[in-house]
Amino acid sequence: MKNSPSIRIKRVPLIRLHWFTKLNMKIHQEDPIFKKAQESRRSRINFYFNFASKLARQFRFILLENGKVAGSLSIERRKRSFFVYAVGVTKEYRRKGYGTILMNFTEDFARKKKKNFICFSVLLANEPAVKMYDKLNYQSQGVGLTLVRLFLWKIKPLIENPELTEKISFRKLSNLKEIEEIAYFWWAKEIESFAGNDAKSISTEDSILDLDLRIDWPTFEIKTNGNQAGLMIIIPSDFFQTAVLFSDPKSTWSKEWLYKLLNYITKQKIVHVKNTQNKDSSTIKLDKSSVLQLFLTHQHKDNLVSNLDSSIVIHDSTEDRQIFFKKID
Missing domain, CATH: 3.40.630.30 (Gcn5-related N-acetyltransferase (GNAT))
Known part of the structure; x- marks a missing residue:
């Protein structure tokens, strides 16, 4: 036109x-x-x-x-x-x-x-916009964080004592720079796996993943059988236990591995600082009515949903976003 x-x-x-x-x-x-x-x-x-x-x-x-x-x-x-x-x-x-x-x-x-590039994120539910970007030859980076919610009273009986052949361990991190580096490491792996080197380079060099991390958020490096497997960030909230999860795009989570991860999250006693100046705080207590929220990539969302019963997992597709990009000649 x-x-x-x-x-x-x-x-x-x-x-x-x-x-x-x-x-x-x-x-x-x-x-x-x-x-x-x-x-x-x-x-x-x-x-x-x-x-x-x-x-x-x-x-x-x-x-x-x-x-x-x-x-x-x-x-x-x-x-x-x-x-x-x-x-x-x-x-x-x-x-x-x-x-x-x-x-x-x-x-x-x-x-x-x-x-050299144009980038942006778009709601996948916005089909007219997605079609327009496709016509304009924009490419998807293949990743984007989405949100799933799980009812604790439904998953707790499942995750109490998972039989796990793999050894999963968690190392708490306290250095903000190290946390950001690990998060970008896994994010870059996701992008390289799905969209190639161009997408990876602009995402890492131009900080396309907008991380707003805080040192008081409990953060753990995840290892499976002694090898790096991902990063988990727990965000305090008055109503939810919320975790952001970065992981290897090629990993396929077994049900037992997933149960072990969820079990570890639910057992964390998180101190929520309400007012940083007055140091007012409260410890979040997870009870059977609590909801666990997970932010993770679309690929790992599919993995999680396939491993858990649909009555346990709530996923609102209207919140799904992906990052698109185009190389400018």
Whole structure:
């Protein structure tokens, strides 16, 4: 589709950040992440300021049709790439090819700024967007973190004493730099396995995996039979026990190995610091009504779901995202 005379893309100055942030939140209100941010006034305010602070550090554009706002684009500058942080078209202007116009503009802008790649994450449930990126020759890195939830009262009888032929061990880590290095090591292996060296290099060199780790989150290196097998990060929460899991993309978890891992997570007594200034804290007690949340890649999600009964695992596919990229000539 050619740009008609009524279509114009205009850069948004920093002084209009508040307006631009509200516009993007309106456009993306169907996104589960944005929906979750609206659950309480406190979370809405925190999300808004966090979102706005990221937009402030980026290139911001709007697409105008006959002078009216039809879409928006926010681009984050990386070492070798542009990361499309937010792109969208307002509801009344969809299905007119404006998403394609914005992505073509992004590619031209990347060439102008001498960037080699364009990257972004997309909800897989957003089928029109996925089809558009496929037509524009974007490739999936083959990975993306997704969320599964497990009812403890259902899995506890299964995981109490798993018979395990493999020896699984956990080493607690306390050095934040080491934790980040191990996380990127496994993430890079995942990407190389599914999408090749180009995807691996931009993901590691340009920090495509946005890790926001804290030293007070219990983190463990996982070993199987003495060999490195993955990394587990436990995130304190008032309502859930939440773990992020990185692992070898070629590994196939046996049911017994998985039970041992889940058993170890459930036995951790996690101190949740509510206020870092006042040092208020509480110990999370997991009871039979608790829910265990796991963040892991799509491939390992499939492995977990295949090993556990469907009545135990809850997986909301609307939260599935993958990272896409394209090499710019």
